[in-house]
Amino acid sequence: MNRSQLETFLRQYHREAFLWARQCCGFDGELAKDVIQQVYLKVLEGKARLKTEEHPKTWLFSVVRFTALDELRGKGKWVAVEIEEDMVWESEPTEMESHEDLIRRLPKMQQEVLLMVFYHDMTLEETAKVLQLHIGTIRTHYDRGKKKLKEWIELRRSVEVTKTSKDSK
Numbered sequence: 001m002n003r004s005q006l007e008t009f010l011r012q013y014h015r016e017a018f019l020w021a022r023q024c025c026g027f028d029g030e031l032a033k034d035v036i037q038q039v040y041l042k043v044l045e046g047k048a049r050l051k052t053e054e055h056p057k058t059w060l061f062s063v064v065r066f067t068a069l070d071e072l073r074g075k076g077k078w079v080a081v082e083i084e085e086d087m088v089w090e091s092e093p094t095e096m097e098s099h100e101d102l103i104r105r106l107p108k109m110q111q112e113v114l115l116m117v118f119y120h121d122m123t124l125e126e127t128a129k130v131l132q133l134h135i136g137t138i139r140t141h142y143d144r145g146k147k148k149l150k151e152w153i154e155l156r157r158s159v160e161v162t163k164t165s166k167d168s169k
Contacts, residue, residue, distance in 0.1 A: 001050060010040055013060055016120055020061055023115050024068035027104070031075075035068045042067065061116070061130045102152050110145030113138055 001009065010017075017039065022032035039060075042048040048063045050056055103111055109131075116127045128138040 001053065003044065006043060009056060009060075010043065013057060016057070017060055017064055020115075020120060021064045021068055023119075024065050024112070025072065027100075031071060032068075035064065035071055038071070039063050039067050055126060055129065058122070058126045058129045061120070061122070062132070065112075065130060099149075099153075102149055105152075106145050106148060107141075110141045110148070113141040114145045114149070117142060 014036075018032060018036050021035040021039070022029055025031040025035060039048070042063060043060075050059050103114060106114070112131060113124075113127055116122045116130065117124065122130070124138050124142060125135060127142075128135045131138065
């Protein structure tokens with residue numbers, strides 16, 4: 001791609017790339033802006049190159065993800081997935097939590113997989129390429145994340161139904 005094509009491509013995917021950066025940065029909008037700026041500089045200066053024009057969105061999301069990880073490490077905000085796995089499942093969700101809050105409760109890898117598939121319309125194969133993981137690993141995180149979200153949403157609904165029936169008496 002020449003510079004003009006790159007600029008057009010970046011404009012076309014700016015919104016999705018920013019949302020992905022925000023998600024990779026723990027929903028910190030200001031940090032996501034910094035990450036996107038660094039990504040654009042890497043792309044336009046040729047430090048990050050698209051080798052094949054087959055999956056440009058997948059490539060862009062990979063650059064965003066790794067730039068965000070570098071930023072988080074630099075700021076001391078990055079937590080290893082293994083440590084986070086143990087902390088996330090301790091308590092059940094409250095009825096006041098939104099679906100976004102529920103996704104944040106999932107382990108980091110499950111969050112990333114579900115966000116890419118549901119919010120960024122990527123296939124599991126594309127997600128595997130972005131995260132540089134085997135497709136089987138991605139399927140496992142996808143299935144576990146979906147099951148846990150479903151369980152929490154159903155639990156929350158049952159609490160709401162119980163509460164509503166008590167209030168109507």
